[in-house]
Every structure is written in C-alpha cells, then in structure tokens.
Amino acid sequence: MAKEMFLAGCSSAAYGAMLSRVEVISSYPIRPYTGIMMELSKLVANGELDAEFVHGEGEHAQVSIAYGASAAGARAYTGSSGVGVTYAMECYSPAAGGRLPCQMAIADRALDPPGDFGSEHTDVMSARDQGWIMGWAADPQEVLDNTIMYFKIGEDARVLLPQFCCQDGYFVSHIPGKVSIPDQKAVDEYLPPFNNPHPLDPTKPVSHGPQIFPDQGPAIDLQRAQAFIDTPKVIEEAVADFNKQFGRNYDPFLEEYMTDDAEFVFFLQGGHARTARFAVNHLREKGVKAGMVRLRFMRPFPTEAVAESLSKFKAVGTIETSTSYGGAMKGGNLIHEVRSALYDVPNPPPVTSFMAGLGGEVVSLEEFYSMAKVLTQAAKDGKVDQYVYWVNFDKV
Amino acid sequence: MSDVYEITIWARGVVQDMEGRHMTLIMASSADKDGKFVQAWDDYADLPDRVGVPLRKYVRISDEEIEMRYEYENKNPSLVVIMDDTIVKGLNILWGMDKGGVLVVNSKRSPDEILKFIPNKDLLSKIICVDAEEEFSMEGLDFMGSEGGVEVSAVGAGISAVLAGAACHGTDNLTIDSLVAVSANKEGAKAGYESAVVKDL
C-alpha cells in the first residue's frame, strides 16, 4: 500500500532515489540540494537504504564519482544546486558521451553574484546542451515520480543518457506537500535493475573515454544526437507505464491547464505552475480566456508536441525563470526553443517572453495578471511589441 | 488571504532546527486531520546550520485552499511560538502581528517575567508558558543540521509535541485530540496541554 506523508521536494527526491534502489550516492553540500543529501545520509545510516555513500571534495569530484559508478554498472545518484552545478560542468559531457545514465537531482538556485539562495533555472539551463535528459517537476509528488521515471528512461538500452531531475529550489524543494509514496514492490516491478552494456569489469577489460582523431568526432556526436531522437518514444512509454502502475495522470511532455478554449497561454517550467493555475482561474472569473502549458522536458525538447499545442492559441508568453544574456530574444532561453518549434507552423501565434521569478523572486498572482494584460493585447493585435518584458520593471 | 491563520515559530539554529520543523509538521498534520487546508515550512532566508541563530518556521491553516504557497514568510501571524525564551531579547518576535494575537513560550519563567521583555505586549490577548525542557529527554535529539529533510519515522518525538500541545489553548485551529494522534510523543503533547500556564491579557 502506498502511504501518504508531508514531504518537501528534497525528502521526496531522496525517497524516490531509495525506491529506485540507487547503489552509489555521491554528495557535496550546497543549499538547497543539502536537504536531499541529508535525507539520503539518514536513510543509509538507519539501514533503510543499502547504498555506497561517497562524499566528494567538491561538485566536480561528486559528479565524477557518480558517472564512474555508473561506468562500473551501478545505479548512481548525485545532485547539486547553483554554482555547484556550474562547477561540475566539465563532467557532464563525459557522462553523456560515455552513455552513462547516472541521475543528478537539481534543486535549482541563482548563480552569483551576489550570494542568493533563491530559485532560478539558469544554473542547470547552462548545461542543457551537454547531452543530459532534463526537465522540471512542479511539486514534491512529481519530484518523487520523476526520479523513478528518469532512471527508467535514461537506462533504457535505446537511450543510455544521464538525467538532470530538476525542481525549483525552495518553492518545491523546501515547502512540504502531500506525497504518496509507492510500495517498493510496485517500483521494483516498474524499474528493473540497471544493466550497463559496457561495464568496467576486470574480467572483460574495456577502456572508457579514449583519445580519438578529430575526424572521428562527428560520428561520436551523431550517436549522442541520435539517442535524443529516439528518447521521446521511450519517454512516452515510460510515462504511460508509470501512469498505469501507480495510478497517476502525467502527460509525457506538456501539462495543459484550461487550454480548450484559451486565447493565450503562459508557457513555463516548474513550480510556478501552481500559482499560474490559480491565476488562470481568477482571470477566467473575470472573463479573460487564459490558459497554461507547462513543459515537462526541456531535453529532449518536445518540438512536435509544443508546435501542435501552442499553434491553437492567439498568443503565447513564455515565463523564463532563466537568463540568456545577449541571446537572440535578449531575455531567456525558453522563447528561443518555442519560437523555433513554431517556425514552420502556418500563421504561428505571436510569442513574447517574461523575465520573472529570477533570483527566487515570487511570481505573484499580480504578476500573472500583468502578463495577461500584455498577452490579451498581443492576441488582439496578432503581434507583440516586445520580445521580452521584465515583469514589474517594464511598463505594460 | 486574510482568512489564512498564520503561525510563526522561533527556534534556535541546529539544536532546535529539527524539533522546530517537526512542530510545524505536527501542527499542520493535526489541522489537516481536522479537515483544514494547511502549509508548513521553514524560513528559507534564515541560516539553520549556525548554532543558536534565530530561525523562523511557519504554519498556515485555512478552510479554503491556500493559493499563495510560495511566499517566503508569514507576514501576519496570529500565533507565535518561541522555543527558547531568550529569543525575546534578540528580536521583535511579534513582527507583523495584529492586536489580539497569542504567544506561546517555552520557559520555566512565569508569563509576567516574560512579558517584561516584550515592549509591544499590548498586541497580545493571551500568553501561554510551558516548561517543555522538563518533559524533554535528550533521546532522539538530532544535532545534525537537517536542512530540508524530515525525520519521517518519528515526527514530533521531542519538545515540539509539548509546545504544540500548549499552543492548543491559543487557537481553535489546533485541537489536542488530533495533535496527540499525529505526534510521536503523545505523552508530551498531553503534558504540554495540561501543564501550560495560560494568562489572558
């Protein structure tokens, strides 16, 4: 029987890892990820989880340990936040290129300067092109579920890719919500043991990460790129199986809220979806046909699903929660992906972006209302005046 | 938002971090059991891993679903619990409280002695003192800065249950029966409820 508990996203991630029977955990403290590490260390110390717990001397070591363990055939789990995520940057490509499906829990945090504990997606969004599967959960329940699902997806023989399993720092990681914790037996049925096709094994020696000639590079890259072409199908299967096994209701790529007759939608990732849903309800009470579409996977980016969904509306506003300084749209990254996905759609809706929730700023209902004002106008005009709005600062 | 009942708990860093968090959880769970909508969380800007640093923990109880879950602090607490009486000298513990609030203090001192240290005591309609340390054993005390984590095997095993028990005198949003039901330290919760010194102001 599944049991229900009040858990913050950190504890929820740790329980997800325990239920996934992780074999090696590598840690290094940084807020808010510290909560995950603390919870796991307790579970190991109490004998509830049988895993090797290795404390790295920094995040670079930490991620190296994780993919090293994965290379030896273990199911490995690690995690970090903010500058910890960027400090380990060198390790991401070897893990993905070596096709070592370890998992890294990300409780995101703004980068320096100055010191800021608040949530912002920029830390791990900076690593989005390294070949890791990546997506945000919207609440502690989804954190636990994604943790289990990501192992299933990443370890699939058609995929073999590491995963960033992300949640918003504080908003999701530190505010407890009701979490239904599935039975170990049910999880075991869903998630088979990890089978590394090329493990480091003294009886059958292999060499990982050899030096190659430059002209061999493209073919290696092609392999990794191809894995991402095959991944969406695996995600669809894994999510469908998960829904069946645990009675959940996840759409593989997009959560749509009140979109059936929506004129415009907020397009976002992560925990701010909770406030967005309330904002949509209130806007509808006032007769404004708002909706929300939440992205569940940033990588692989679900181009077709996004194009199909967003082409239904008259205007789209991406809520960035990350930065792309000097980028094509001068704001965040989501809009780049969304506009590319919509490029070949006939009469695509106008798309603008909102810089909100940076540095852990709370995206309030009022902020959603001011974004709605911009989008209502855009839907009417069929175009946007600006590609980026700094919410609260730009005059709307 | 005004119909959300806000509780702020003040604790000392590291030594009371976990107990403080447990108090929020048993308060929330007991109100949840009574059919309310609840939220329980730690202040994120405080520094829980420094010994003795004042920490805030929050509970919200409401008859309707709580929409703004992501704010960083309770801006308008109706009930304040201080887990260590010396905090009264260090901070304006009644910050944001409207007139008619309730204060629960873990102290062996009398309500009058504590009130001497509270310049804005006219905000209070009631003060409740309970000596939770007497009921408290070192067993189960976790010195690990357990940031973000929850000891799910025994929530409310220590003084949190005693203080939460005493707090039941301060609001209808907490009922002692439900509180006892959700706390690991059932005797403590009852003892806190029974031994509390309640003074109406």
Next chain:
Amino acid sequence: MSKKYCEKFNIPKHLQVPLGAVLPANKKENKGMITGNWRTVRPVIDHEACTLCLNCFLFCPDATWHLDEKEEKMVWNADYCKGCLICENECPVDCISAVNELEFKGGVVRLEKPF
C-alpha cells in the same frame, strides 16, 4: 545603478542595486550582521580575578572582547557576542562564567528580522 536604467525600467528605490552588486565595506562594526541575538547565555567576567592575559580577546570568534587600556579592564560587546562560551573555556583563571541571558535587563538587540 545608473539613472538611465532606473528611469527606463521603473525600478523602485529599494531595488536600485549598485553596479556589480559592489557595496561599501564596514570599517568597524557591521550593523548589518548583528549576532547578539544568537546568545542564550552570556559570559560574565569577574574583573577582580581577571589577569588581563587577553586569551578571551584572542579566541573570541567575533572580536567581542577588547582591552580598555585606560581603565585596565576587559570590555564586552553585547551586540555581537553569540554566547558560544569559547572565552569561558579558554580563560586560564576561570574568571568567566555563563549566566542565562534573561537574568539581565540590558543587552537587548531586538532586530525586526534575523537579517
């Protein structure tokens, strides 16, 4: 922050941050980092027994003790002492003792918020 941005972007006064988030540094006490409210007990000195060896001054992590050279006695700063009792531990003649903070009227810091 440059005036140009403040005007263009409607940035309220309390959010007008300096270029590069660079702040002037404190030359003496940092009123933005009061730690006196971390204290549950305070170190109380017996001036008769004190030999002015300065151990407490050296070991205090918050530079809370200093020697008043005119008066020839150690002076303690209530705003920053966090009650860690390292000084009590390090005093060679045991002339520092720990007393519960509520025994004293003074030494009130009473910040509006922890930080």
